[in-house]
Amino acid sequence: MFRIIERLHRFFASRRRLVAGIVLLLLAGGWLAFSRLPFTTDVAALLPDRGSRAVADFRLLAKAPLARRVVLRLRAGSGVEQSLLFKAADELAARLQPPLFVRVVSGPGVGGEGTLLTFALTQWANLLNEKDYDLIRACLAPDRIEAALRKSYLKLLQPTGFLQKEMILGDPLEFRNLVFPRLKSLNPIGKARVVDGHFLSKDGRETMLLVETPIEITDFKGSKRLLRELAAAVKEVVPTGIKVMPLSGHAYTVANASAIQRDMVVVVSASLISLALIFLIFMRRGRALLVFLLPLAILGPALALTGLIEGSVSAITVGFGAVLLGVTIDYGLHLYFVLQNHKKRPGLIVASLAAPLLGAGLTTIGAFSAQLFSGLPGQRQLALFAIFGVLLALVISLLVLPHFLLSEEGATKLSPRLPEKAALRYRGRSAWIIVVVWSLFSGLAAWSALEVRCVGDLREVNLVPQNLRQVENDLKTVWGEVRGRALIFAQGRNLEEVLQVNDRLYSFLRQEFAATEIVSLAPVMPSLGRQEKNRQGWQAFWTSDRLSELRHDLSQASRKVGFSPTAFAPFLNNLTSNPPSLTEAFWRQAGFSSLLDATIEKNAEGFTILTLVPDVPGLGSLFAVPGQIPAGVRLVSPQAFSRVVSVAIAKDLRQFIVLALIIVTFILLLLLRNLYQVLLALLPVAAGLLSMFGIMGALGLSFNLFNLVAAILIIGLGVDYGIFMVYRLFRGSEAATEKAVLVSGLTTLAGFGVLVLARHPALYSIGLTVLLGVGGALPTVLWVLPALAGLKSDAR
Secondary structure (H helix, E strand, O other): OHHHHHHHHHHHHOOHHHHHHHHHHHHHHHHHHHHOOOEEOOHHHHOOOOOOOHHHHHHHHOOOOOOOOEEEEEEEOOOOOHHHHHHHHHHHHHHOOOOOOOEEEOOOOOOOOOHHHHHHHHOHHHHOOHHHHHHHHHHOOHHHHHHHHHHHHHHHHOOOHHHHHHHHHHOOOOOHHHHHHHHHHHOOOOOOEEEOOEEEOOOOOEEEEEEEOOOOOOOHHHHHHHHHHHHHHHHHHOOOOEEEEEEOHHHHHHHHHHHHHHHHHHHHHHHHHHHHHHHHHHHOOHHHHHHHHHHHHHHHHHHHHHHHHHOOEEHHHHHOHHHHHHHHHHHHHHHHHHHHHOOEOHHHHHHHHHHHHHHHHHHHHHHHHHHHHOOOHHHHHHHHHHHHHHHHHHHHHHHOOHHHHOOHHHHHOOEOOOOOOOOOOOOHHHHHHHHHHHHHHHHHHHHHHOOOOEOOOHHHHOOOOHHHHHHHHHHHHHHOOOOOOEEEEEEEOOHHHHHHHHHHHHHHHOOOOOHHHOEOOOOOOOOHHHHHHHHHHHHHHOOHHHHHHHHHHHHHHHHHHOOOOOOOHHHHHHHHOOOOOOOHHHHHHOOOHHHHHHHEEEEOOEEEEEEEEOOOOOHHHHOOOOOOOOOOEEEEOHHHHHHHHHHHHHHHHHHHHHHHHHHHHHHHHHHHOOHHHHHHHHHHHHHHHHHHHHHHHHHOOOEOHHHHHHHHHHHHHHHHHHHHHHHHHHOOOOOOHHHHHHHHHHHHHHHOHHHHHOOOHHHHHHHHHHHHHHHHHHHHHHHHHHHHHHHHHHHO
């Protein structure tokens, strides 16, 4: 290998322009291919897809009634009447027009042509069941009948009594009170009541609009337009004294993207200043800029090769590309410092570095290859991309870059002597002090590392500004749990079948939850089979004897109160009528189309009906017992979803570290063939990981997807540092290793560690991981490894 590298260097040395042209052409081709690749922005790339329902659950969570809607809360100030609040809501709803807003819902519907009155007076037979008959029997007692009629008579004497006449004559015993509460099951807003067709909070000061929009919540530009138009509409039509508080995923998207833009100004500025200082202090030559261009040059070709295999490239991979390829700058730095500080033939120098360069590259590839077994598709693609990037960087570093880091004039003056082993800097007492201090720190870090927990809640790595957090907390306080409920899907081949499944599901849920806690169609739109059974029970309940007794008692009470004996003939007719079944068409006519559209879905497999329940601890266990829940039912719990992702991250982390260490150790054994040197080369990796986990544990910080990505960089950098230092200490590699490792660590901190200055949690997570990891690996390479080598020499 030594001779082959030297000969290739001599061959290319006289053909520098040709080599440069070919390399530039290939890189340009790679960037061109990359520019034509299809991109995906699906966040599902961050979710486990092997042996897990996380991706499918994530898709289903997006079907929650309020998940993709803009929630507008209008709150009246002191002195603002309720009628003015409703008027402002109606005018704002009318102002929000396509294409940005497609439908605005101010309430569950007011009905058309008396449909809700018809529902209250005619649907007893379809909806009431055995559990309601005890209440009906109590209402049929003679004293209760007389009391009910007196109450109705007083209502008719009031100025608005004529408006209630039809309701009172059709239902004097208020059987409607057994039916109307079922309408609450259609209300996805926990604490809302309905007044004049509008949602109204319990304190009567706030109403709500639910706005549908075609703008995806991941569309930053579209979200900005939507929020601007919304602000303009509010300013135009909402009067002073009414405060409008919007809440939607679009607001989070804009807040996060804007924060990232602000952060990048700070971070990039700090990074450029830091890199400029590093350049001025350690390098100060124009050719050194080629080293910094290496990761940028191979980024496009590496992504193109990844897209060729995967079919597309995730935007997540592109976004983390610079982070993952930051490790490749090390190869150029080692070449640069050796070529600038030693007077030997360039080919001989490059050949002497071939073994540690190849070893560093292969171990890095081995570490990344462990991620090919990840349960997260995004991690697998990142690993594939990193492998291609490191391979390209190795080829360019060994065969191309050296010809442009050293002038031909300088090359002719170099002597052909091979390097010798390095003198050991730390011996005796100083070496022992370094090792003991390092061991104590590592022990404390290992203890603290046990406190680190993995989290899979993607919201924890999003920025939530204080104003949005306050609006979200207020929403829950005023309106109840609106956005964080568990979703339960009933599935069937046709509408009747899915309604039957939904009936069984509702009966099952009523064993665990109060009726007011369940949002379901079942109480107001049972299956046709269930309605038929209810009608049969209703007819069996109203025997001829019971009807005769009711007519008699009703007639007696009517004379006492002042009604005519035949006043309640409509009521008696309703008891014995056979109403048509409640159907979807009835509720659409009643003004509930938007709710039905959010609840019933038709797809290729048939129909799905959505039910919402509180996402309480232990909910998943209710659905985990085989045969306990109806067939065709699926639970999707936000809490369970986060736990699944957290478990996947923790599993990925353990699997990655163990598998990566096995692969890297195997490669190091083949490369070094000395167990002690292998352990020394792995020591920076262990120190970097211990430092990262230990300090995170001590500070109470959690580990997330973005920490996992950055941890890959720590392992790749750590093993590179270790290999170069082991070659420096034991294999006669060049004496510029310490400076190259130091500058490599500083450039990593300048490029990625400065992300710790970011306000956005995801960027901060990456920066913190890199800062802590490199902060533990660098001192280990520069001080601990030489100290251990010195102690071994002393022992001899």
